[in-house]
Structures are given as structure tokens and as C-alpha cells.
Amino acid sequence: MGEVPGPDRPHVQEVKPVSEITSPSVSIREPSLSDTLARFAAAAIQTLGPDKVDGPANDLLSDTLHREPADHVILRPGSTADVQAALELARSHGQSVHPYSTGRNWGYGTSYPADDRTRVLLDLSGMNRILAFDATLGIVTVEPGVRQGDLAAFLADRGAPFITPTTGAGPSPSLIGNALERGYGLTPIGDHFGAIMGIEAVLADGTVYRSPFMPEAPDGPQPVYKYGTGPYIDGVFSQAGNAVVTRMTLRLAPKPQRIETFYFIVRDDAHLEACIDAIRYMLLESGMPISGINFVNGSRMQAQVGGNGTMSVAKWFGTGVLFGDKEMVKASRACVRRALKGLVRRVFFLNEDRLALARKAYGVLRKTGRGAALEPFLVNSENLLGILGGQPSEFGMPLAYAKNPGGMPDKGLDPARDGCGLLWYVPIVPMRGEDARRYANMVGRICGKYGFDDMITFSSLSPTAFDSTVPLIFDPTKEGSANAMACLRDLIEEGRREGFHPYRYHGRTMDLATACQPTFWDTAARVKSALDPDHLISPGRYTAPNDAA
Ligand SMILES: Cc1cc2nc3c(=O)[nH]c(=O)nc-3n(C[C@H](O)[C@H](O)[C@H](O)COP(=O)(O)OP(=O)(O)OC[C@H]3O[C@@H](n4cnc5c(N)ncnc54)[C@H](O)[C@@H]3O)c2cc1C
Structure with missing residues (x-):
């Protein structure tokens, strides 16, 4: 994956060497990669039109990880027929392609191909109907x-x-x-x-x-x-x-009649196991109309909302979401309180009606010069309720700018464009107290080794499994990126030894993704070979390195 080889591509039909297509009297030189890409781009302009081709240039892509400059060509198909034409063209020029929809796979490689030798991108963002x-x-x-x-x-x-x-x-x-x-x-x-x-x-x-x-x-x-x-x-x-x-x-x-979130603060880390078991009870057994629970540790919470006020005492912080008929949601409150009894002092329930009241109260307090601490709480709550109701917002994204606050625009956030360093470690953790503890200890140990905070979230993916997300946030210099990647690889390997497998991998860790369950990955490789025997599309993505070569 690391070294960029010359124009001879092992995956797809090879470009004819210049020696075979020029007269012997002409001085012979092997085409450089940039010549090959320039010829490809010229042909693509002929086929797709000039407005659908960018490059070759070495500054077309950005990422949340340091990358050496490398030439790429971006094709921007406008239809299924354009996609067919682009694939045919790439094949005839010996180029593999990496398609993406909007290329905002931040923390997992953004729009970069898994294999550095792939230099042609299919940007499908123009197909937007x-x-x-x-x-x-x-x-x-x-x-x-x-x-x-x-x-x-x-x-x-x-x-x-x-x-x-x-x-x-x-x-x-x-x-x-x-x-x-x-x-x-x-x-x-x-x-x-x-x-x-x-x-x-x-x-x-x-x-x-x-x-x-x-x-x-x-x-x-x-x-x-x-x-x-x-x-x-x-x-x-x-x-x-x-x-x-x-x-x-x-x-x-x-959209249900009611969307209600509940919050709880856990002040004693010793309650972790019992909290996880309570969360499992709520999701698996209670029968409540609950769509999910996020449970984050203190350092993740502080990175997201700052470490002031009530939040500074939180060892863990939970957010759950109740959806459905108003009466059902209301009746669920008692069940939530019962499940968390003895673990938290209070459970806070918030819906649009309550938020409107809190806004009013804040308005009154503000006139008397008080209530400033309420403002961030209200803004966060409004944004969270909005997201849960299907209104996307950027309110969770400043996390990616924690090491680069000066680079954050007011809106239109794009951590890759703005020079933020970010990698995600995202393993599945069984919803059992003892597993969560073992996992949290492992993450703390390994993050500490590389100088990272162990910012842990447990998000319920089902009533039996969490996905845990751990962001590694760094300055994306060459050294900073290498250290973060080493930490991610260590987390993946050590986590897997402990039984925690990522649900999704960064493009630079496909060797690790495919380094277990050989029969599974062999079957996946056979499917790939049947559908794409020349490895024309995204070679190296979720395939073992030797399958892509
Ligand atoms: C602060 C922050 C919070 C985040 N929170 C979340 C979260 O809550 N949940 C979450 O899931 N992610 C989250 N992410 C990660 C990521 O940014 C999102 O998953 C995002 O939706 C992926 O970008 P995209 O939709 O542009 O996908 P793309 O980059 O377009 O696609 C991702 C990959 O899918 C494949 N692909 C895409 N389109 C096609 C196609 N048409 N044909 C063939 N292959 C294709 C390609 O391999 C591509 O590289 C977060 C990131 C940040 C920075």
C-alpha cells in the first residue's frame, strides 16, 4: 500500500509501453505516471466532457491524516451511462477507480482509495436527484x-x-x-x-x-x-x-407524536458495570419505545461540551431516546428511573414542550443577569432533539477540531479540508458490564501509551451490542499522523485479542481488517474475483493485500 509504483498496474489491463507504439527512430522513454494520467484525463474529457474531469493534479483530495502529495484524476459522472463509460475508459487505460458518493468518510480515509496505486476517483456527488x-x-x-x-x-x-x-x-x-x-x-x-x-x-x-x-x-x-x-x-x-x-x-x-431524550450523570466510575446492565435491561427487556442509548465517559463528554459545571463531575454520561405515542413515552419515564435507581441522582427528561419552558425560564433569568450556564445546555439539547427528529446539524462536529479550534469555520465544517487530524477506532462491544469494563481498561491503557485521551462512547447498535467509538484527534503532521495510526493499529490488534472487533475500518488498515477469519476473507475474495476479476473497482478495499496485487 505504501510505495507508489510506476505505470505498470498489475490489477487491470496494462497500458502498452511507449516502446511498442512509437517508431524505433523516436527516442524511447517509459511514460511517467503523470504522462499516463494526463493521457487518461484527455481521453476522459473526450468521452465525458470537460466539466466532468479534474486533474491530473496533486491537490485534489484532502484527508484527516497526513498524505504525501500524489497526482489524481477525478471523474464526475452525471448518470448511470456515464459511470459505465468511465469504467470502460479506465479499463482500457489500465487504471483502477475508486468511487465515492460525497467523499466525507472522515476519520476512515475520506475520499482516498485504499490502494495508493489507484489514481482515478469516481466522484458521484453530481448525481444528486x-x-x-x-x-x-x-x-x-x-x-x-x-x-x-x-x-x-x-x-x-x-x-x-x-x-x-x-x-x-x-x-x-x-x-x-x-x-x-x-x-x-x-x-x-x-x-x-x-x-x-x-x-x-x-x-x-x-x-x-x-x-x-x-x-x-x-x-x-x-x-x-x-x-x-x-x-x-x-x-x-x-x-x-x-x-x-x-x-x-x-x-x-x-415522525412519532413524541421524541423525548433522557440524560443521566454517573459520578462514580465503579457503577460502570451496573449502568451497562441497566442499559441492556432498558433496551432488551423493558419493552419501552426506546431507539437507542449513548453512554460516554468523562473525557469524551468534556471534549464535546467542555468541562464546566455539572459535567465536570461526570465519570459517565448517558443519553437515551424515547420515540412514540405521547402516553407511552410518558409511561416509560418511571421505567427508566427504576432501571437507573441507585446509580444516578436524577434522570432528566426533555422534549420540545419542556425545552420551550426552559427557554422561557432562561429568558427571564437572563434579564436578571443569571442563568448563563443554561445557554449551552439549551443549545445542545435543541440540536440533539433536532438531529433525533431528522434535522441534521453540525453540533457534534467541533469534536474533530479539538486540536485545531482556529481552523473551524462558523458553518460548512469539513475536518479534512480544514486540516484536522482524526482517526476512528470503532469496535463492537457486547452489552455486558464486565465486557465494557475490560474494554474501557484496554482503551485507557493503549491510548495512554501514545499520549491520547481515552474518549469512549458506547452507542447501542442493537439490544445486545454497542458500537464503541474512540476518536483519535491530533495535529496531522507526518509524525502526528504516524503516532495516531500506530495507536489505532495497536487498539485494533489488542482489542481483537480481547474479543472486540471493529465494525468498520480505515482504508489504511485493510491488512488488519482481513487478517482474521481466513475462510471468510477467502470467500469475500472469491466474490470479488467473480464480479471484478481485474480489480478495476476500489482494489484493496476490504480485501487482503495480496488479493489486490
Ligand atoms: C464528527 C464526526 C462525526 C461522525 N459521526 C458519524 C456517525 O454518527 N455515524 C456514522 O456512520 N459516521 C459518522 N462519521 C463518519 C463519516 O463522516 C460518515 O460516515 C459519512 O457519512 C461518510 O461519508 P460519505 O457519506 O460522504 O461517504 P463516502 O465517502 O461517499 O463513501 C464512503 C465509502 O463507501 C464507498 N462508496 C460510497 N459511495 C459509493 C458508491 N456510490 N458506489 C460504490 N461505493 C461507494 C466507497 O468505498 C467510499 O470510500 C462522523 C465523522 C465525524 C468527523
Whole structure:
């Protein structure tokens, strides 16, 4: 992955050496990589048009990790036919391609290919139409460039009571890229891959694949059932480089009568195990309309909201979300309090009505020069309720700027563009008290070794499993990046020895991703070989290094 080799690419049909295509009387030289890319870009302009081709240039991509400058060409297809043409062109020029939807995979490699030898990017952000929407069922079909913010605006314009699947990454990332990476959020359909009802994708040979119930016409009847009939194949297009996805149908959660969050502060670290067991009880056994719980440690909390006031005493801080009929939500409060009894002093419940009252009280207090501490609480609560209700916001993103506060714009945050260093460690942790403790100890030990704070969040992905996110935030110099990457690799390896496997990997750690369960990865490689025998699309992405070569 590290060294950039010459123009001879082992993966795909090779470019003819100049010696074979020029007269012997002409002085012979091997084409440099930049010549090859320039020729490719010129051909792409002929095929796609000048407005759909950028480069070659060495400053087209940015990342939250130090990268040496390298030439890339970006193709910006506007249609499925353009994608087919781009793949054909890349193949005929011996280039592999890396597709992305909006390229905001911050902390996992952003828009960089997994293999440094891939120099052609397929930027699908220009394919940004919302193709179909069923206002009764909340089923929507989108192209890759449709962002969370676009869908939220579309639904708001129509007064459609459905929830955009938001994440902590703000309004600008795509729905399709996030779903393909199996990203998640805290809304009622938090598993974004799970929400996929069907896809259209262009395979490496140009064939257009469609899920069994996916119509050929973009505005045809949308699939309302995920699996169709026959073998379930859509899964091989997630966390993989097996095709270029050009269309996706997603199910949205309806807006409930009530969205209510609850907060609790745990002042004694010794309560960690009991809190985890209480969380499991609430999610698995209580029967409450609860869509998820986030449980973060003190250092993560302080990085996110600052260390003042009540938060400074928090060893752990929990946020849960109740969705549904008003009466059901109200009745659930007693159950939440009971589950956390003896572990916390109080549980705070917040919904739009209560927030409006708090706003009023704050207005009165402010006139008397008091209540300043309430302001950040109100802003955070409003943003959180907004995100849970499907209104994406950037309020969680300043975390990525913790080491670069001066680089943070007022809005339009982009940690890669703005020079922030960020890597995510994201393992699955079983929802058991003793596992959470073992995990937290391991993270503390390894982060400390590399000089990082152990900023831990446990987010419920299901009633039995957390995904834990640990951000490594650093100055993205060469040395800072190397140290952060060494820490990430150590966390992955040590965590796996302890039984904690990441649900998603950075592009630079594909060797680790594929270094376990050999039969599984061999099967994945066979699928890749069947669909893309020349490794034309995203070579090295979720494949073992020797499969990509
Ligand atoms: C502060 C912060 C908070 C975050 N919070 C969250 C969170 O709560 N949840 C979460 O999931 N993530 C989170 N992220 C991580 C990340 O930014 C998001 O997951 C984001 O949605 C990914 O970017 P994207 O949608 O532009 O995907 P892309 O970068 O477009 O795609 C990601 C990858 O998927 C594949 N891919 C994408 N589109 C296609 C296609 N059309 N065809 C074939 N392959 C494709 C490619 O391999 C690509 O590299 C967070 C990041 C930050 C900085």
C-alpha cells in the first residue's frame, strides 16, 4: 500500500509501453505516471466532457491524516451511462477507480482509495436527484450525491412526517455512502444499511445490477421489502469495492407524536458495570419505545461540551431516546428511573414542550443577569432533539477540531479540508458490564501509551451490542499522523485479542481488517474475483493485500 509504483498496474489491463507504439527512430522513454494520467484525463474529457474531469493534479483530495502529495484524476459522472463509460475508459487505460458518493468518510480515509496505486476517483456527488418518494410508506429512492441535508429539506418542503437518517457528521455527507459503509445514527432506523430496500449498481464489466424488486425505470414502483427473492446479494456491495452504486431505495422512520431524550450523570466510575446492565435491561427487556442509548465517559463528554459545571463531575454520561405515542413515552419515564435507581441522582427528561419552558425560564433569568450556564445546555439539547427528529446539524462536529479550534469555520465544517487530524477506532462491544469494563481498561491503557485521551462512547447498535467509538484527534503532521495510526493499529490488534472487533475500518488498515477469519476473507475474495476479476473497482478495499496485487 505504501510505495507508489510506476505505470505498470498489475490489477487491470496494462497500458502498452511507449516502446511498442512509437517508431524505433523516436527516442524511447517509459511514460511517467503523470504522462499516463494526463493521457487518461484527455481521453476522459473526450468521452465525458470537460466539466466532468479534474486533474491530473496533486491537490485534489484532502484527508484527516497526513498524505504525501500524489497526482489524481477525478471523474464526475452525471448518470448511470456515464459511470459505465468511465469504467470502460479506465479499463482500457489500465487504471483502477475508486468511487465515492460525497467523499466525507472522515476519520476512515475520506475520499482516498485504499490502494495508493489507484489514481482515478469516481466522484458521484453530481448525481444528486431524489428520484421517487412514497409519502404514505416513507420509501425514498436517491442517487449517490443526495446528502442528509438535501433529504431533510425535501421532506420539510413537503411537510412529509418522516425522519432523515442523521448521523453526527452533519448535513453534507451522503445517504448512500453512509449506508454502504454500514454507518448508523440514533434515529429509530439507526442501522442505515438495514434501511436499504434495493439498489442499482454498475458492475466492473458495465452490467447494471438491480435488486430483485428494484424497477428498471428510476421512478418505477419502489421496493418495499428488503430481501426480494433468491439469494440476498445486495450485501456484497457494502464495505466492499464490488460495484458502483448508482441508485438506492431506503425506508424512512415516521415522525412519532413524541421524541423525548433522557440524560443521566454517573459520578462514580465503579457503577460502570451496573449502568451497562441497566442499559441492556432498558433496551432488551423493558419493552419501552426506546431507539437507542449513548453512554460516554468523562473525557469524551468534556471534549464535546467542555468541562464546566455539572459535567465536570461526570465519570459517565448517558443519553437515551424515547420515540412514540405521547402516553407511552410518558409511561416509560418511571421505567427508566427504576432501571437507573441507585446509580444516578436524577434522570432528566426533555422534549420540545419542556425545552420551550426552559427557554422561557432562561429568558427571564437572563434579564436578571443569571442563568448563563443554561445557554449551552439549551443549545445542545435543541440540536440533539433536532438531529433525533431528522434535522441534521453540525453540533457534534467541533469534536474533530479539538486540536485545531482556529481552523473551524462558523458553518460548512469539513475536518479534512480544514486540516484536522482524526482517526476512528470503532469496535463492537457486547452489552455486558464486565465486557465494557475490560474494554474501557484496554482503551485507557493503549491510548495512554501514545499520549491520547481515552474518549469512549458506547452507542447501542442493537439490544445486545454497542458500537464503541474512540476518536483519535491530533495535529496531522507526518509524525502526528504516524503516532495516531500506530495507536489505532495497536487498539485494533489488542482489542481483537480481547474479543472486540471493529465494525468498520480505515482504508489504511485493510491488512488488519482481513487478517482474521481466513475462510471468510477467502470467500469475500472469491466474490470479488467473480464480479471484478481485474480489480478495476476500489482494489484493496476490504480485501487482503495480496488479493489486490
Ligand atoms: C464528527 C464526526 C462525526 C461522525 N459521526 C458519524 C456517525 O454518527 N455515524 C456514522 O456512520 N459516521 C459518522 N462519521 C463518519 C463519516 O463522516 C460518515 O460516515 C459519512 O457519512 C461518510 O461519508 P460519505 O457519506 O460522504 O461517504 P463516502 O465517502 O461517499 O463513501 C464512503 C465509502 O463507501 C464507498 N462508496 C460510497 N459511495 C459509493 C458508491 N456510490 N458506489 C460504490 N461505493 C461507494 C466507497 O468505498 C467510499 O470510500 C462522523 C465523522 C465525524 C468527523
